[in-house]
Amino acid sequence: MDIKQKPTYKTKRFWAGILLAQFLLFFLFSKVEFIVNLFVKFFEFQKSVHQKIFSLLSFSVGDILYIILGIGLLYFILKIIKKKSRNIFLLRFLILANILYFSYQLFWGMLYFQKPIIQNLPRGNITLKETQDLTLKYLTLCKQTRKLVNEDKNGVFIVTDLNKIKTEILHNQGNLPNFLGHKKAVNINAFKPSLYEGVMSYSGILGYYNPFTAEAQYNAELPSTFLPFTLAHESMHQLGFAREQEANFTGYLIGRNATNLDLKYSTEYFVLKSLLNSLVEKKPEFVKQVIQNYSSEMKRDRMAEKDFVKRHEGFLDVMFGYTNDLFLKSNQQEGSVTYSYFVDLLIRFERSVSKK
Template sequence: MEDTKKNIFLKNKSWAIILVAQFLLFFILSKIDFAIHFFSDFFEWKKKFHIMLFSGVRISVGDIIYPLAFLFLIYSLIQIIKNRKSSTLKHLLIFLNTTYFIYQFFWGMLYFQPLLIKKISRTEVEISNDNLKQLASKYLKLCQETREKVSEDDNGIFKINDIQKIKEDILKLQNHLPKQINQKKAVPVLSVKSSLYDKFMNKTGILGYYNPFSAEAQYNPNLPATNIPFTLAHEMAHQLGYAREQEASFIAYLCVKNSDNLDLQYSTRLYVLKGLLRALSQDKRNNDFILNLTSQYSEKMKRDRKKEVEFYESNEGIISDFFGITNELFLKSNQQEGRITYSYFINLVLAYEQQ
């Protein structure tokens, strides 16, 4: 009996050692260019089949996987603490090993791909107040012009005419991304779904997310209409193989530049404008310029902005703060900027606009 318990302990110890070894292995691989290239090629090879696998299911399969995994973890921990079952510990460690391996192999290593900005400009792009101000003024005019052409509801707020067409247009536009920047192949399969946890997402500040296990792109359908088209383009950029958040946003921006879909144009131009204003707001000397620029919003734009502010203010709280902090830590752990700094996205936009 004692020998059996000892053997079980040794097996569990082996699985724990394997998990630690995996952490070390993938850390080392993240520093090797050849390995990063291999994982990028593997993603390209498998992504069409992976997306097709669950695209025909109307609901989000990934949203079902996550709670089941969470319940398994809770159940296992209770069994280990309460009954001290070594077999449960073994199953838990196997589950953690398998999940971590699949995540890194399918997605995690893509965070270490070469920076996109190196494909746009060989020299470092300097962000100056003058450059930011010029671009912000340009995008204010673009937003004003586009806002006059889109539809609105009975309250005078921007509304989306056909969300399905937006999804289909983004898919087509991915085929026309600049070749010198994007060498990834677009996937001719649509797998973008409303999150099953949309009401909870309201409280978290999360607009959308990509599930690396099911290759589905999820979004919150309760968002203000101004946020939804660009969020769709952003999450679908993840499906292309862009893991970094700011680069996914830039790819979304590039897609929409060639679009004649006015809803997509307005949402994206407004996102860029807000990003520029955030970048300018980091220097207090720009406060007067920001106030002057925002005062020039058209009445229709002001109504849309008010709707956004009301939505986010009504959903502020401990949950949104918690998810904001955890998301920032996750971004930084994967060599990305936190949620407060938007300079990399702005760097990409400036570099591309200045070509």
């Protein structure tokens, strides 16, 4: 080996070792409740700082960052393939990987190991009858609220003022029940339409939270039935609820008694679909009967959703669904198409409310 290459080789080993040490260290951190709580407290500080900074810009800074990282990754790969530049660019890649991994864990990753919300709710087995009864309740609620919202020329539900929905979501963050813990609402509008909305429509992704900028991105092309609840869901990530189904549950708490009817209907409709999805294998005839009992307005909304999904089916949908499933499971969560944890949280909460 050339003498000039020895320091580079040793340095590469050093940074590779640091990356491996980070993997092990954060794994150990995730097992210690006291340390996890320290990361949670740090998040409470940094979320308001990040949101204040990046909310000043109307476009998605996080999306620009991802574009730069994507181009940079391709550039690194091309340089690493070439023998002459391999050593120095492999070293730079390892340094960058260390920085990104540490930043991700510091700003977000450790929040997946917070105490689960379900530990603060009433215990007991969830019965099929209980789930079916709640499904019928939300069918009735959906029918009632659907009659009060606006439609487009095709008779499909349409959101009339997205800014009002954002304002109510931020307001309702301050009214979440105490059993969820001490998550402070910052009341900063950091919702951003994604720059990748065309790709998102084909990937099946409705929205996402950027841990580096604390922005809540959403797909502006979504049917209106999806859009308000997607905003509520992503706002819960901004508040510090990392697990997907816990963000769904807290998003439901944001929208269940909303004065904004668009948000209320989108929330109730999401809950109804989640309950039906949880029953489709065990009680298929019941699910079929409930769908048949949708109001004519709800049936039009359902067809609009199905048309949107059908128009955007393809390879990306399968690929992103698979990778998202792996990501969720690697962070102590259910897969991307599983609603059982959300339904458990929902029913246990409904129990506690009905007893009051």
